[in-house]
Amino acid sequence: MKGAPQKVDFKNEKEALSYKLALIGKKYFGTLTFNATDKTIDRYQSIFLVIVKSGGVSQQTLAKMIDVDKSTIVRMVDYLQEHDLVKRTVNPDDRREHIVVPTDKAQVVARCMAEDYIKVNDWAFKDFSKAERELFYSMLERIFQNLQHHPSDQYSIQYQKATDKNKDEK
Numbered sequence: 500m501k502g503a504p505q506k507v508d509f510k511n512e513k514e515a516l517s518y519k520l521a522l523i524g525k526k527y528f529g530t531l532t533f534n535a536t537d538k539t540i541d542r543y544q545s546i547f548l549v550i551v552k553s554g555g556v557s558q559q560t561l562a563k564m565i566d567v568d569k570s571t572i573v574r575m576v577d578y579l580q581e582h583d584l585v586k587r588t589v590n591p592d593d594r595r596e597h598i599v600v601p602t603d604k605a606q607v608v609a610r611c612m613a614e615d616y617i618k619v620n621d622w623a624f625k626d627f628s629k630a631e632r633e634l635f636y637s638m639l640e641r642i643f644q645n646l647q648h649h650p651s652d653q654y655s656i657q658y659q660k661a662t663d664k665n666k667d668e669k
Contacts, residue, residue, distance in 0.1 A: 516642070527619065527623065528544075530619050530622070531544070531615055531616070531619045534615065534618065534619065535611070535612070535615050536611040536612075536614060536615055537607070537608050537611035537612065537615075539582055539584065539604075539608050540578075540579070540582055540584065540608070542578070543575045543578055543579060544612060545565070546561060546565060546572075546575050546579075547579055547584060547585075547605070547608075547609070547612075548609060548612065548613075549561065549564060549565075550579070550585055550599050550600070550601055550605070551601045551605050551606065551609040554600070554601070555588075555598045555599065555600035555601070556598065556599055557590065557596050557597065557598055557599070558572045558573065558576060558587075558596075558597055558599060559596065561575075561576075561599065576599050579599075583602055583604050584601065584602055584604060584605040584608060585599050585600060585601055585602060585605060586599075586600055586602055587599055587600075588600055
């Protein structure tokens with residue numbers, strides 16, 4: 500196609516579902532991190548809670564659960580291990596496989612995080628009825644299931660605390 504690039508004509512940028520979901524995710528995790536009762540970790544909260552809830556899970560299973568590659572899981576688990584929240588143990592049934600298990604410290608941090616999630620969810624769903632909340636989650640699940648049937652590339656969103664310079668640019 501030669502000539503001037505063609506303009507994409509959204510009625511407004513909010514028509515792209517990914518735009519709104521990304522903004523909500525960024526704001527949600529920023530609010531969660533800022534208001535956290537326990538400041539031990541500032542990322543990978545979701546995968547951390549999966550590990551704690553499971554009591555122990557292989558890195559391969561974690562990768563499949565959240566649809567990321569194994570090297571990404573290794574970085575996530577390394578971060579959690581550096582903060583003394585998980586440890587790797589060799590699977591006695593398959594010595595090639597590592598099981599990621601939560602530490603005692605993880606149990607304490609997870610309880611605080613669960614309370615924080617409840618608090619931030621309550622803020623997010625202010626003035627929503629119980630039925631509206633359930634409908635929202637049901638619709639999100641339907642969107643997810645609808646997209647599961649289509650090929651996609653793997654993407655990762657790396658939220659990081661904004662520096663003062665970044666805040667001024669917004």
